[in-house]
Protein backbone atom coordinates (compact mmCIF):
# COMPACT_ATOMS: atom_id res chain seq x y z
CA UNK A 1 0.00 0.00 0.00
CA UNK A 2 2.69 2.47 1.09
CA UNK A 3 4.91 1.51 -1.89
CA UNK A 4 2.13 2.14 -4.42
CA UNK A 5 1.36 5.45 -2.67
CA UNK A 6 5.03 6.44 -2.93
CA UNK A 7 5.21 5.35 -6.57
CA UNK A 8 2.08 7.34 -7.31
CA UNK A 9 3.63 10.38 -5.71
CA UNK A 10 6.72 9.98 -7.89
CA UNK A 11 4.54 9.69 -10.98
CA UNK A 12 2.70 12.88 -9.99
CA UNK A 13 5.97 14.69 -9.52
CA UNK A 14 7.36 13.46 -12.77
CA UNK A 15 5.73 15.76 -15.33
CA UNK A 16 7.87 14.72 -18.27
CA UNK A 17 6.04 12.83 -20.98
CA UNK A 18 7.80 9.50 -21.41
CA UNK A 19 8.48 9.60 -25.08
CA UNK A 20 9.87 7.03 -27.44
CA UNK A 21 12.10 9.22 -29.51
CA UNK A 22 12.33 8.53 -33.22
CA UNK A 23 16.00 8.26 -33.87
CA UNK A 24 17.22 10.94 -36.19
CA UNK A 25 17.99 10.30 -39.86
CA UNK A 26 21.71 10.49 -39.12
CA UNK A 27 23.53 7.20 -38.76
CA UNK A 28 25.49 7.96 -35.58
CA UNK A 29 23.46 8.00 -32.37
CA UNK A 30 23.09 11.45 -30.85
CA UNK A 31 23.68 10.06 -27.38
CA UNK A 32 25.82 7.11 -26.28
CA UNK A 33 24.63 5.16 -23.25
CA UNK A 34 26.88 2.73 -21.37
CA UNK A 35 26.04 1.05 -18.08
CA UNK A 36 29.04 -0.22 -16.10
CA UNK A 37 28.03 -3.77 -15.19
CA UNK A 38 30.16 -3.66 -12.00
CA UNK A 39 29.09 -0.27 -10.59
CA UNK A 40 25.65 -0.14 -12.22
CA UNK A 41 26.34 3.50 -13.11
CA UNK A 42 25.15 4.74 -16.53
CA UNK A 43 27.30 7.15 -18.56
CA UNK A 44 25.30 9.24 -21.03
CA UNK A 45 27.57 10.93 -23.62
CA UNK A 46 26.31 13.72 -25.86
CA UNK A 47 27.38 12.84 -29.39
CA UNK A 48 26.22 15.50 -31.88
CA UNK A 49 29.25 16.93 -33.68
CA UNK A 50 30.69 19.48 -33.80
CA UNK A 51 29.58 21.02 -30.47
CA UNK A 52 26.62 19.01 -29.09
CA UNK A 53 24.31 21.96 -29.79
CA UNK A 54 20.84 21.07 -28.57
CA UNK A 55 18.31 20.54 -31.34
CA UNK A 56 15.00 18.64 -31.05
CA UNK A 57 16.50 15.26 -31.92
CA UNK A 58 19.37 15.50 -29.45
CA UNK A 59 17.11 16.65 -26.62
CA UNK A 60 14.64 13.85 -27.37
CA UNK A 61 17.51 11.40 -27.36
CA UNK A 62 18.61 12.66 -23.92
CA UNK A 63 15.06 12.30 -22.58
CA UNK A 64 14.77 8.79 -24.02
CA UNK A 65 18.10 7.83 -22.43
CA UNK A 66 17.07 9.19 -19.03
CA UNK A 67 13.80 7.24 -19.23
CA UNK A 68 15.82 4.12 -20.08
CA UNK A 69 18.27 4.69 -17.22
CA UNK A 70 15.45 5.14 -14.70
CA UNK A 71 13.77 2.02 -16.08
CA UNK A 72 16.82 -0.24 -16.02
CA UNK A 73 17.55 0.45 -12.37
CA UNK A 74 20.94 2.07 -12.99
CA UNK A 75 22.46 3.31 -9.74
CA UNK A 76 23.28 6.70 -11.16
CA UNK A 77 23.72 8.82 -14.29
CA UNK A 78 26.91 10.59 -15.39
CA UNK A 79 26.35 13.13 -18.18
CA UNK A 80 29.38 13.89 -20.34
CA UNK A 81 30.45 14.64 -23.91
CA UNK A 82 31.81 12.34 -26.58
CA UNK A 83 34.10 15.14 -27.80
CA UNK A 84 36.94 16.59 -25.78
CA UNK A 85 36.48 20.29 -26.53
CA UNK A 86 32.82 20.98 -25.92
CA UNK A 87 30.50 19.53 -23.28
CA UNK A 88 27.47 21.21 -24.89
CA UNK A 89 27.31 24.52 -26.82
CA UNK A 90 23.76 25.15 -25.58
CA UNK A 91 20.69 25.46 -27.75
CA UNK A 92 21.26 25.02 -31.47
CA UNK A 93 21.20 28.61 -32.75
CA UNK A 94 19.72 27.34 -36.03
CA UNK A 95 16.58 26.55 -34.03
CA UNK A 96 16.37 30.11 -32.68
CA UNK A 97 17.49 32.16 -35.67
CA UNK A 98 14.76 32.90 -38.23
CA UNK A 99 12.81 29.94 -36.87
CA UNK A 100 9.87 28.04 -38.35
CA UNK A 101 7.16 28.86 -35.80
CA UNK A 102 5.64 25.40 -35.52
CA UNK A 103 9.06 23.86 -35.08
CA UNK A 104 10.01 26.55 -32.55
CA UNK A 105 6.98 25.61 -30.42
CA UNK A 106 8.01 21.94 -30.47
CA UNK A 107 11.63 22.88 -29.84
CA UNK A 108 10.78 24.94 -26.78
CA UNK A 109 8.48 22.26 -25.35
CA UNK A 110 11.27 19.69 -25.69
CA UNK A 111 13.74 22.13 -24.10
CA UNK A 112 11.40 22.39 -21.10
CA UNK A 113 11.07 18.59 -21.06
CA UNK A 114 14.79 17.84 -21.14
CA UNK A 115 15.38 20.11 -18.15
CA UNK A 116 12.51 18.52 -16.22
CA UNK A 117 13.71 15.01 -17.07
CA UNK A 118 17.27 15.69 -15.93
CA UNK A 119 16.41 17.95 -12.98
CA UNK A 120 13.96 15.37 -11.61
CA UNK A 121 15.87 12.27 -12.62
CA UNK A 122 15.14 9.63 -9.95
CA UNK A 123 18.72 8.31 -9.82
CA UNK A 124 21.74 10.33 -8.60
CA UNK A 125 23.13 12.53 -11.38
CA UNK A 126 26.57 14.04 -11.97
CA UNK A 127 28.10 15.96 -14.86
CA UNK A 128 31.65 15.23 -16.05
CA UNK A 129 32.18 18.54 -17.84
CA UNK A 130 34.95 17.71 -20.28
CA UNK A 131 34.43 20.75 -22.50
CA UNK A 132 32.91 24.21 -22.74
CA UNK A 133 29.39 24.53 -21.29
CA UNK A 134 27.78 27.86 -22.24
CA UNK A 135 24.05 28.67 -21.84
CA UNK A 136 21.97 25.51 -22.37
CA UNK A 137 25.12 23.43 -21.75
CA UNK A 138 25.46 25.07 -18.33
CA UNK A 139 21.76 24.37 -17.74
CA UNK A 140 22.27 20.63 -18.29
CA UNK A 141 25.18 20.71 -15.85
CA UNK A 142 23.27 22.60 -13.14
CA UNK A 143 20.32 20.21 -13.53
CA UNK A 144 22.67 17.50 -12.27
CA UNK A 145 23.38 17.11 -8.55
CA UNK A 146 27.18 17.30 -8.86
CA UNK A 147 29.66 18.77 -11.32
CA UNK A 148 33.30 17.91 -12.05
CA UNK A 149 35.02 20.05 -14.67
CA UNK A 150 38.26 19.86 -16.63
CA UNK A 151 40.70 22.83 -16.64
CA UNK A 152 40.76 25.57 -19.29
CA UNK A 153 37.05 25.33 -20.05
CA UNK A 154 34.23 27.84 -19.58
CA UNK A 155 30.73 27.49 -18.15
CA UNK A 156 27.89 29.92 -17.57
CA UNK A 157 24.53 31.30 -18.61
CA UNK A 158 25.81 33.82 -21.17
CA UNK A 159 22.46 34.65 -22.78
CA UNK A 160 22.82 38.43 -22.34
CA UNK A 161 25.96 38.22 -24.50
CA UNK A 162 23.77 37.45 -27.50
CA UNK A 163 20.90 39.68 -26.55
CA UNK A 164 18.70 37.17 -24.77
CA UNK A 165 17.44 36.78 -21.24
CA UNK A 166 17.43 33.32 -19.70
CA UNK A 167 13.91 32.09 -18.93
CA UNK A 168 12.82 32.14 -15.27
CA UNK A 169 13.19 28.37 -14.81
CA UNK A 170 16.71 28.49 -16.29
CA UNK A 171 17.59 31.17 -13.76
CA UNK A 172 16.17 28.98 -10.99
CA UNK A 173 18.54 26.19 -12.00
CA UNK A 174 21.43 28.64 -11.54
CA UNK A 175 20.01 29.80 -8.20
CA UNK A 176 19.89 26.18 -7.02
CA UNK A 177 23.69 26.22 -7.24
CA UNK A 178 24.84 29.84 -6.81
CA UNK A 179 24.05 32.44 -4.12
CA UNK A 180 21.52 34.94 -5.39
CA UNK A 181 23.74 38.04 -5.58
CA UNK A 182 26.39 36.13 -7.54
CA UNK A 183 23.80 34.50 -9.79
CA UNK A 184 22.24 37.87 -10.54
CA UNK A 185 25.60 39.42 -11.43
CA UNK A 186 26.66 36.45 -13.56
CA UNK A 187 23.29 36.37 -15.37
CA UNK A 188 23.24 40.11 -16.08
CA UNK A 189 26.86 40.07 -17.25
CA UNK A 190 26.33 36.91 -19.32
CA UNK A 191 29.43 35.67 -17.53
CA UNK A 192 31.31 32.59 -18.65
CA UNK A 193 33.27 31.31 -15.64
CA UNK A 194 36.65 29.69 -16.16
CA UNK A 195 37.03 26.29 -14.52
CA UNK A 196 38.95 27.84 -11.60
CA UNK A 197 36.35 30.59 -11.14
CA UNK A 198 33.52 28.07 -11.34
CA UNK A 199 35.13 26.00 -8.57
CA UNK A 200 35.70 29.12 -6.50
CA UNK A 201 32.02 30.18 -6.61
CA UNK A 202 30.64 26.63 -6.29
CA UNK A 203 29.25 26.37 -9.82
CA UNK A 204 31.32 23.19 -10.07
CA UNK A 205 32.24 20.91 -7.14
CA UNK A 206 35.61 19.55 -8.24
CA UNK A 207 38.22 19.92 -10.96
CA UNK A 208 39.73 16.86 -12.66
CA UNK A 209 42.87 16.64 -14.77
CA UNK A 210 41.30 14.24 -17.28
CA UNK A 211 37.91 12.93 -18.41
CA UNK A 212 38.71 9.59 -16.77
CA UNK A 213 39.38 11.32 -13.46
CA UNK A 214 36.18 13.37 -13.84
CA UNK A 215 34.15 10.21 -14.45
CA UNK A 216 35.76 8.56 -11.41
CA UNK A 217 34.95 11.57 -9.20
CA UNK A 218 31.36 11.51 -10.47
CA UNK A 219 31.15 7.80 -9.63
CA UNK A 220 32.45 8.51 -6.11
CA UNK A 221 29.70 11.09 -5.69
CA UNK A 222 27.08 8.58 -6.84
CA UNK A 223 28.53 5.97 -4.46
CA UNK A 224 27.96 8.39 -1.56
CA UNK A 225 24.28 7.42 -1.71
CA UNK A 226 24.96 3.70 -1.30
CA UNK A 227 23.49 3.68 2.24
CA UNK A 228 20.35 5.65 1.27
CA UNK A 229 17.16 3.88 0.32
CA UNK A 230 16.82 4.66 -3.44
CA UNK A 231 13.11 5.36 -3.23
CA UNK A 232 13.45 7.64 -0.20
CA UNK A 233 16.40 9.37 -1.84
CA UNK A 234 14.47 9.96 -5.05
CA UNK A 235 11.43 11.30 -3.22
CA UNK A 236 13.60 13.59 -1.10
CA UNK A 237 15.32 15.00 -4.20
CA UNK A 238 11.99 15.53 -5.95
CA UNK A 239 10.48 17.12 -2.85
CA UNK A 240 13.29 19.66 -2.50
CA UNK A 241 13.25 20.47 -6.25
CA UNK A 242 9.47 20.59 -6.56
CA UNK A 243 8.97 24.34 -5.88
CA UNK A 244 11.27 25.32 -8.78
CA UNK A 245 9.78 22.69 -11.05
CA UNK A 246 6.22 23.69 -10.21
CA UNK A 247 6.99 27.25 -11.33
CA UNK A 248 7.50 25.88 -14.84
CA UNK A 249 4.83 23.16 -14.76
CA UNK A 250 2.22 25.57 -13.46
CA UNK A 251 2.56 27.69 -16.58
CA UNK A 252 4.35 25.90 -19.41
CA UNK A 253 2.07 27.57 -21.97
CA UNK A 254 2.84 30.99 -20.51
CA UNK A 255 6.55 30.28 -20.59
CA UNK A 256 6.25 29.14 -24.21
CA UNK A 257 4.27 32.25 -25.19
CA UNK A 258 6.75 34.59 -23.48
CA UNK A 259 9.73 32.86 -25.09
CA UNK A 260 8.18 32.83 -28.58
CA UNK A 261 7.47 36.55 -28.36
CA UNK A 262 10.96 37.22 -27.06
CA UNK A 263 12.80 34.98 -29.53
CA UNK A 264 10.85 36.37 -32.48
CA UNK A 265 11.29 40.05 -31.66
CA UNK A 266 13.16 41.74 -34.57
CA UNK A 267 15.71 43.38 -32.25
CA UNK A 268 16.65 40.05 -30.70
CA UNK A 269 16.65 38.26 -34.04
CA UNK A 270 19.07 40.87 -35.39
CA UNK A 271 21.32 40.50 -32.32
CA UNK A 272 21.22 36.74 -32.56
CA UNK A 273 21.96 36.87 -36.30
CA UNK A 274 25.04 39.03 -35.71
CA UNK A 275 26.21 36.74 -32.91
CA UNK A 276 25.75 33.61 -35.01
CA UNK A 277 27.51 35.19 -38.00
CA UNK A 278 30.47 36.15 -35.80
CA UNK A 279 30.63 32.56 -34.59
CA UNK A 280 30.72 31.25 -38.15
CA UNK A 281 33.28 33.85 -39.12
CA UNK A 282 35.50 32.78 -36.23
CA UNK A 283 35.15 29.19 -37.30
CA UNK A 284 35.97 30.00 -40.93
CA UNK A 285 39.07 31.98 -39.98
CA UNK A 286 40.16 29.13 -37.72
CA UNK A 287 39.66 26.70 -40.59
CA UNK A 288 41.59 29.06 -42.87
CA UNK A 289 44.55 29.02 -40.50
CA UNK A 290 44.68 25.24 -40.07
Ligand SMILES: CCCCCCCCC/C=C/C(=O)SCCNC(=O)CCNC(=O)[C@H](O)C(C)(C)COP(=O)(O)OP(=O)(O)OC[C@H]1O[C@@H](n2cnc3c(N)ncnc32)[C@H](O)[C@@H]1OP(=O)(O)O
Nearest residue numbers: 053089090091092093132134135136164259262279280283
Ligand atom coordinates in the same frame (compact mmCIF):
# COMPACT_ATOMS: atom_id res chain seq x y z
C1 LIG B 1 11.96 34.89 -21.41
C2 LIG B 1 12.79 35.06 -22.64
C3 LIG B 1 13.32 33.78 -23.12
C4 LIG B 1 14.12 33.90 -24.40
C5 LIG B 1 14.74 32.57 -24.74
C6 LIG B 1 16.05 32.70 -25.44
C7 LIG B 1 16.85 31.48 -25.27
C8 LIG B 1 17.46 31.46 -23.89
C9 LIG B 1 18.19 30.24 -23.64
C10 LIG B 1 19.29 30.05 -24.63
C11 LIG B 1 20.18 29.15 -24.41
C12 LIG B 1 21.22 28.82 -25.40
O1 LIG B 1 21.87 27.85 -25.19
S1 LIG B 1 21.48 29.73 -26.86
C13 LIG B 1 23.06 29.08 -27.43
C14 LIG B 1 24.20 29.82 -26.72
N1 LIG B 1 25.49 29.16 -27.05
C15 LIG B 1 26.62 29.86 -27.15
O2 LIG B 1 26.68 31.10 -26.98
C16 LIG B 1 27.84 29.06 -27.55
C17 LIG B 1 28.35 29.53 -28.89
N2 LIG B 1 29.49 28.68 -29.28
C18 LIG B 1 30.74 28.92 -28.76
O3 LIG B 1 30.98 29.75 -27.89
C19 LIG B 1 31.83 28.04 -29.31
O4 LIG B 1 31.37 27.41 -30.50
C20 LIG B 1 32.22 26.92 -28.33
C21 LIG B 1 30.99 26.15 -27.85
C22 LIG B 1 33.00 27.53 -27.14
C23 LIG B 1 33.14 25.93 -29.10
O5 LIG B 1 34.20 26.67 -29.68
P1 LIG B 1 35.07 25.96 -30.81
O6 LIG B 1 36.12 26.92 -31.19
O7 LIG B 1 35.44 24.58 -30.36
O8 LIG B 1 34.07 25.73 -32.04
P2 LIG B 1 33.56 26.86 -33.06
O9 LIG B 1 34.52 26.96 -34.18
O10 LIG B 1 33.20 28.08 -32.31
O11 LIG B 1 32.18 26.22 -33.58
C24 LIG B 1 32.23 25.04 -34.37
C25 LIG B 1 30.97 25.05 -35.18
O12 LIG B 1 29.83 24.94 -34.30
C26 LIG B 1 28.94 26.01 -34.54
N3 LIG B 1 28.28 26.34 -33.29
C27 LIG B 1 28.85 26.66 -32.13
N4 LIG B 1 27.94 26.87 -31.18
C28 LIG B 1 26.71 26.65 -31.76
C29 LIG B 1 25.35 26.69 -31.31
N5 LIG B 1 25.04 26.97 -30.05
N6 LIG B 1 24.39 26.42 -32.20
C30 LIG B 1 24.67 26.10 -33.48
N7 LIG B 1 25.94 26.04 -33.99
C31 LIG B 1 26.94 26.31 -33.11
C32 LIG B 1 29.79 27.14 -35.08
O13 LIG B 1 29.00 28.05 -35.80
C33 LIG B 1 30.74 26.35 -35.96
O14 LIG B 1 30.00 25.98 -37.11
P3 LIG B 1 30.71 26.07 -38.57
O15 LIG B 1 30.86 27.53 -38.83
O16 LIG B 1 29.74 25.38 -39.47
O17 LIG B 1 32.03 25.35 -38.41
